[in-house]
Amino acid sequence: GENVEQHPSTLSVQEGDSAVIKCTYSDSASNYFPWYKQELGKRPQLIIDIRSNVGEKKDQRIAVTLNKTAKHFSLHITETQPEDSAVYFCAASKTGNQFYFGTGTSLTVIP
Amino acid sequence: DVKVTQSSRYLVKRTGEKVFLECVQDMDHENMFWYRQDPGLGLRLIYFSYDVKMKEKGDIPEGYSVSREKKERFSLILESASTNQTSMYLCASSFQGGRRSYEQYFGPGTRLTVT
Numbered sequence: 661g662e663n664v665e666q667h668p669s670t671l672s673v674q675e676g677d678s679a680v681i682k683c684t685y686s687d688s689a690s691n692y693f694p695w696y697k698q699e700l701g702k703r704p705q706l707i708i709d710i711r712s713n714v715g716e717k718k719d720q721r722i723a724v725t726l727n728k729t730a731k732h733f734s735l736h737i738t739e740t741q742p743e744d745s746a747v748y749f750c751a752a753s754k755t756g757n758q759f760y761f762g763t764g765t766s767l768t769v770i771p
Numbered sequence: 772d773v774k775v776t777q778s779s780r781y782l783v784k785r786t787g788e789k790v791f792l793e794c795v796q797d798m799d800h801e802n803m804f805w806y807r808q809d810p811g812l813g814l815r816l817i818y819f820s821y822d823v824k825m826k827e828k829g830d831i832p833e834g835y836s837v838s839r840e841k842k843e844r845f846s847l848i849l850e851s852a853s854t855n856q857t858s859m860y861l862c863a864s865s866f867q868g869g870r871r872s873y874e875q876y877f878g879p880g881t882r883l884t885v886t
Contacts, residue, residue, distance in 0.1 A: 661830075666813075669811070692873055694873070694874070694875075702879075703861070703877040703878060703879050703880060704814070704861070704877050705877070706874045706875070709873070709874070749813060749814060753868075753873065755868045756867070756868025756873035757802055757819070757821060757865070757867060757868045757873075758816065758819060758827075758829075759816075759875060760816075761806075761813045761814040761815075762813055763811060763812060763813035764811075764813045
């Protein structure tokens with residue numbers, strides 16, 4: 661089955677700096693890559709996703725890049741704010757049904 | 772607005788008890804999922820269902836079973852609870868893959884403690 665690895669497990673940045681979280685996947689048939697944000701005590705929520713026919717997608721301060729050849733994708737958050745502090749999960753899917761999640765990155769934005 | 776609800780936020784059970792966790796969604800989603808969330812291990816899929824009465828094993832099905840008698844409702848059953856099943860359990864739902872959104876919507880979670 662699919663194996664998704666996520667790094668780093670924890671990340672601290674100063675407010676206003678950028679944050680980058682990286683994931684690799686093993687199954688070249690995977691074609692959908694979502695990112696979920698989970699604030700403390702809350703449920704995970706989708707923040708951005710990308711399909712394999714696109715190399716980059718941006719939504720305001722967040723962007724995701726995909727390198728199909730290397731089988732890795734990354735989340736980029738620019739101009740970080742304290743409310744960006746949360747746990748972020750990447751995932752990979754080849755059918756759009758079953759997701760394989762990474763182990764999560766705990767991001768702390770220091771004011 | 773999509774709503775996924777779970778029957779309990781917190782649950783304390785004794786070793787050997789049978790435990791039922793219930794999830795209900797109101798978006799007419801075909802897919803429903805049960806995940807277990809543990810620190811450092813991320814979200815691990817226990818079971819999922821793509822239709823009424825259908826189920827598929829995920830990565831960690833041992834010690835669990837599921838039931839889906841109605842489209843909107845998906846139950847997770849711990850036949851004989853053990854202390855290593857102490858965890859946060861998250862339910863999710865989504866449309867089936869295709870042209871519609873693949874987004875999985877999560878419930879608020881049930882923190883289960885087995886003593």
